[in-house]
Amino acid sequence: MAKNVKKLTLANKLAKRGDIIKPTEIIIRQNRADNVRDIEDLVGVSSRAAGSINSVYFSPVQTRKQRLLNGESIRKTTMKVEPLSPARVVPKKNKKDDQMVTRVQMGSATVVKCKELPDAVDSPVTVNNVKMEVKPQRKQEENTQEAQRDSDSYSEVQAPHPLWINHLENIRIMRNSRSAPVDTMGCHRCADLKADPKTQRFQNLVALMLSSQTKDQTTYEAMNRLKDRSLTPLKVKEMPVTELENLLHPVSFYKNKAKYLKLTVEILIDKYDSDIPNNVKELVALPGVGPKMAHICMAVAWNKITGIGVDVHVHRLSNRLGWVPKPTKEPEQTRVALEKWLPFSLWSEVNHLFVGFGQTICTPVKPNCVECLNKDICPSAHFKIKK
Incomplete structure (x- = not known):
């Protein structure tokens, strides 16, 4: 062939x-x-x-x-x-063949069929991603609208610093993004929630008395030791002073505070039926209770706003931000200056905001101005940069 x-x-x-x-x-x-x-x-x-x-x-x-x-x-x-089908499937030998594509030979024509994928809208992963992207944007828009409403409602406030509302809104944002010791161990967290209302009010007062010049962690631990011994006016009255001092240590000035507590419970038992006074004037009259403690106690124990609770943090931040007409030396002077112009609706908020902000960012020594949102509008930050 x-x-x-x-x-x-x-x-x-x-x-x-x-x-x-x-x-x-x-x-x-x-x-x-x-x-x-x-x-x-x-x-x-x-x-x-x-x-x-x-x-x-x-x-x-x-x-x-x-x-x-x-x-x-x-x-x-x-x-x-x-x-059996009249169509003949001819797999194409291609090293780079996409796994998502199937080629079917129909006579002289080649039909490319793609694998079906779940709809992106119905995909739970995609939907969650969309939600996660939309929620922060909505929250930012809500914060912006709230700040605009505050700015409009407080436009006539004669504040020492013209950008005080911007200071406040930035501090709110920073406080929401970072927790502080006051949030979990502040005086409002020290009372036993299972106790009766009268006992809870007494424990609120005791926590405030111990908190003076003392960190929240130390106060919180001392309160737990006292509550383990059933913290009531009668128990404190019956407790020897040396035992009370041991329970309070290492709270600052624990010996003086133990003495003040012994005197205070005597007054509460005799005059207020083991309860605490429901007004600032009588609270300040108790041994070891100052104006700051009295105003905070009224807000926490009696749910009444009688004034701004100014501690060392509120005092320091008010001077740094220029919220006082002139520098003040004492927290009480700062309280009087703030109450003259700060709207009453903000009195209950400013203490909690400033204390947490002072504990985390605007600390007494070496404040973290780099992370502060107020670094461009804070008088103290500008002064620090110029130096």
Whole structure:
């Protein structure tokens, strides 16, 4: 045979004879020898009617001749019910083939089918991400609107510093983003919530008396030791002074405060039926109770706003921010100056804001002006930079 003459393959033979293979039915292959066919059997199917129920269209891996040469008998094959399709799937061998794409050969055309993905809107991950992105934006818009309302309502306030409302709003933002010891261990957190209201008010007063020039952590621990011994006016009265001093240590001036507590409980038992006074004048008259303690006690124990509680933090920040017409030397002077111009609606808020801000950022020594949002509008920060 000449070299240039190609040997006709089985597919070419079928094509010359005009036979078209159109599988249109479901073939059930059972364990029957007469149903087993080899590739050679396909040559004879052209004489049968196309689509006949006796037509069999499949190709074993090996031809009949190959199996006979290997000494194998005709094997019985069991095949599950399969639907046959006229389409022929031709996988494209491409090393960089995308796993998300399937290519189907339909005659001379190639159809590309992409895998279906869950809708991005219905995806919980995407929805959560969208929510997480929208919520801070909404919160920022709400804060901006609230600041605008405050600015409009306080526009007529004659404050020592023209940007005082900006100072206040920035401190609110910083306090919301960072917790301070006063938030969890302040005097308003020291009372036993399971005790009766009268006992809770007494414990609020005791915590305020111990807090003078003492860190909140130290006050909180001392209050826990006292509550373990059942902190009531009667228990403190019956307790020896040396034992009381040991429970208060290491609170600042713990010996003086132990003495003040012993005198105070005597007055409360005799004059107020083991309760505390419900006005500033009588609270200040108690041993060891100053104006700052009295105003805070009225707010915490009696839920009444009678004045601004000015401690060392409020005193320091008010002078640094220029919230007083002229520098003040004592917290009481700062309180009087603030109450002359600060709107009454802010009196209950300013103490908690300033104390936490003074504990975390605007500290007494080496304030962290770099992280402060008021660094560009704070008189003390500008003065510090110029130096």
